[in-house]
Amino acid sequence: MxxxxxxxxxxxxxxxxxxxxxxxxxxxxxxxxxxDEPAKAIYNFSIGPFSTVRRFGGIIQKAIPLVFTGWGMCFMYAVNRFNLVGEGLFIMSACMTTYIALALEAFQLPKVLMVLLLLVISIILGGVIAFIPAIINAKLNANIIVVSIMLNYILLYLTQYILTRLIRDTEVSYAASRSIPLNARLEKIIPQAGIHSGIIIMAIVYILVVILFFRMPAGYAMRVVGSNPEYAKHVGIKVTATIITAQVIGGALASLGGAVEQLGMNDRFQWTELTQHGMNGVVVAVLAKKNPILVPITAFLLAYIKQGAEVVNRTSDxxxxxxxxxxxxxxxxxxxxxxxxxxxxxxxxxxxxxxxxxxxxxx
Amino acid sequence: MSFSEAIGTFLFSIFRLSTPIIYAALAACITKQTGLLNMAIEGIMLTAALSSVVFSALTQSVVLGVLFGMLAGSLIGGIISYANLIGKTELYLTCIAINLIATGGTTFALYMITGTKGTTFSALPSLEVPNIDIPFIKDIPILGTMLSGHSILTYFAFVCAFLVWLLIYKTRLGLRMRCVGENPNAALSVGISVTRIKTVAYLISGAVGGLGGAFMSMSYVTWFSRDMLAGRGFIGLSANNITAGSPVGATLFSMLFGIADASANVLQITAAGLSYFVKMIPYIITILGMVIMEAIRIRKGLKFKDQVVRKAIAGTANEKDLT
Incomplete structure (x- = not known):
């Protein structure tokens, strides 16, 4: 060097x-x-997240979805496409996994099968939806930020339709889906910290993502296209196909994050607005300099800041x-x-x- | 309500709903001329909307409220140009960051000022930009309902479109802006400061976007609520992208999106069960509009490019006051 x-x-x-x-x-x-009490607020913000096991668990809980959306943005960002559809995909995937889990409730599938099925569906869903802005951008050169943000609103309203019309629990007064069947939920592996088995899924995906990004021809092609499209064209890389593939993979990862978050953290689907996880993913990816290896670290940092803010919010105004x-x-x-x-x-x-x-x- | 009255009301709502989109499109148009996309219009308008409400409540003056909206917009424009031109940040990332700051910052400020996170409704005594009845026209059946009784800012949106057209095509500054947009190196070679022109473009763009924000919180409704723009800034931006930076075309396309918005509002009442699908209409139309127009442009491809090059050559050859 x-x-x-x-x-x-x-x-x-x-x-x-x-x-x-x-x-x-x-x-x-x-x-x-x-x-009003600056010393207390500063203490709560900086030390608070580490003060109890529960709060520290909160950091990990918050970091898990950010790792997925952060990886998603790494792939989008690797080919220089600021496709922000991860934001809409996150909520869409959470909603769809709930919907399908409820639809399959009667079959009483074994837990492993059920969870795997839901995760695979969320991956496919994410890939398919992320393909839309990717292809519009690649073939027609339309501004990807505008297309993906418009798509986010469409996805949001779609989830609200599914929530209120198809899966709503009429027995509760607020807008929430029926309770997710137990065989679809991710097990809590460290109950006192509230950490669920999504962290294991994250570890597996981590290995796959790093191999794909750094050790496979497809990942290499993405990095070359991102850093120098002209050179990529000259050495025979299919530039357009690579750009689209990267975004499809990115969408699949963000969507997987939505499913993991929903099955691991929530009893019902009850989000009525965009959750900012996708935008957090941008910050995570930018901080990690679009390097998936560093994403868990930067996601942890952001999750720490978020947890600190939550502690401050809970203990003051x-x-x-x-x-x-x-x-x-x-x-x-x-x-x-x-x-x-x-x-x-x-x-x-x-x-x-x-x-x-x-x-x-x-x- | 009689039928003609209903039609008149519908047409009226088209103008009302188009207004913020027109301002957004014009704001985008100004920076587009210098070769930069202003993707932070959403954030600019959101900040301006809050600023207008707060300052109109503080000063109890409509004019000052609107002015502070424009000022807030310009401030954000200035921040973008500083970050992008001096700080050398990537423009896309800058705009994403600015939109984030605006989303969080307005909610935060809202809470600090009023103690609620939702709206300033009933918390701040903010003012409304007056509506104007046009004499004579207001008595004509459909036309009167459609054209009369709008907010001053709605009428001004069309004046503003004309002003932006004047600025871009009839002033020295506009010529320089286009020159910077076409070929920054050529501009530099004849002594135009590219950075300064781009900064000025961002400041003006921010002010125009600020008018749109002021309309949202002082006319469309008379309060500020979080995320009240709901993507209108981006819709305006795409109206501008579709027409490749022409102020008149951008205004017309904004009206088209206004029609989509107005139709959605009408359908919402009639098709209650599908209300969420109806809410999607403006966003779907925006994507479709971009897809169709870009497809047409690509089909025309070469011809279009030829024209632009020829126009550019003819344009620079004829202009003598580039110094």
Missing amino acids: SKTRKIEIVFEILRIIAALLIAYLFILVVLVAIS IPAEFIIVIQGIIILLVAADSFLSSARNRMIFKSALSPANGLKSNS
Whole structure:
């Protein structure tokens, strides 16, 4: 590895850490500014998530869906397509798995079979739906952000139709589906922390995703197309097909996340608005620099911030929404190429002038 | 309600529902001319909507409310251009980030100001932009119901379309904007500061989007509620994409989306069981509109490209005040 490349990598990491620190400081400043008891709010935010087993479990619970949507965005982002359909897919998949689980209730399938079936259906569902904006964008060059966001609204209303017309439990006063049959739910493997077996599914998918992304021709093609489409065309990679495949896989992963979240965490389907998991996935993928290996770490970081906000929200009157603002700031800072770039360039310049490279320094 | 009255009301609602989309499309149009997509219009309008409500309640002045809406829009536009042009962030990511900040920030601010997360309704004494009855026309049966009694901001949307057209095609600034959009290097070579022109475009775009936001919270309804735009900014953006940056075309396409919106509202009453499918109509129409127009454009492909190149060459050859 060349020296320049090494410096660049070091600065990439430094930049992400700096961005997170700035965002973290920003949160603390906001907490101090608006809280009646700043010390308590800061304690609750920073230490609170680790203070009890239950709360720490909450971080893991929150991280699991973010890992899936984060991987999803890694694939979309790897081919430079900001396909945001993960947001709509997440809720759609949760709704559809509930619907199918309820429809198959009478058959009393064995648990393993039932869960596997539901997960496979969610994967197919995600792939098929993500194909729509992908093909519209690839063939017609329509703006993918607009198409995917419009599609998200359509998916949201579709879930609401299914919820209110097909699976609604008429015995409860609020809009919620009937209770998900027990044979479709993911087992709680660490009950005191509320962690469900979705974490095992995540571990399995982790291996598959990393192999696909780094060790398979398809994954290689995606990375090449993303970093240099012209070169990809010259070496004979089918650019359009690769771009679409990446988005289909990304959609399938986000959708799988929705199913895991629904079967692991919820008794009923009762979401009536978009859940932000898809958008969180963007932040996770950006922080991980579209590297699926790092996604679990960055998902954990974001989940920690979310859990901290929730603890603060529960113990005081500060709304958890400021976390969404923080996510935006993190994206801006990580994405800003010029953030810390002068220091990086100075380092590269210095190393180029160093005697080891055979150049004489004038200074 | 008589039949003619019902038709008049329907046509009236088309204009009303088109207004925010027109502002969004015009805002998108301005930056599109400089070669940049403004995908944060949704966030701009949302922020402006909150800002208008808050400042109209504080100052008890409609004009100041609208102005602060525009100012908030411009501020966001400024942030985008700073991040994108000075901070060198990817534009797509910047806009996603800005939309996130606007979504979370408005809800957060809403809660800090009013103590509720839902709406400012009854919490803030905000004002309404007055509606105008047009003399004579208001007495004509269908036409009167359709054209009279709209909010000032609805009428101004069409004036604004004309102003944007003037700006882009008839002013020095507009010429420079188009020049930057066509070929930034050529613009640079004749001494135009690309960064400055793009920043100015974003500031104006933000202000126009801000008008749309002000319409939403001071006219369409008279309060702010979270996520009240429900994708209208993106619909406007696609109206602009479809027409490739022409202000007049973008306005007309926005009206088409307004028709879809108005039809959905009417169907909602009649087809109660399918209300969720009816709500999808504007979004489906938007996707279909993009698909159809892009398909037509690709079929015309070469011819169209030829024209653009020829026009560009002819255009730059004739213009002498590029300095």
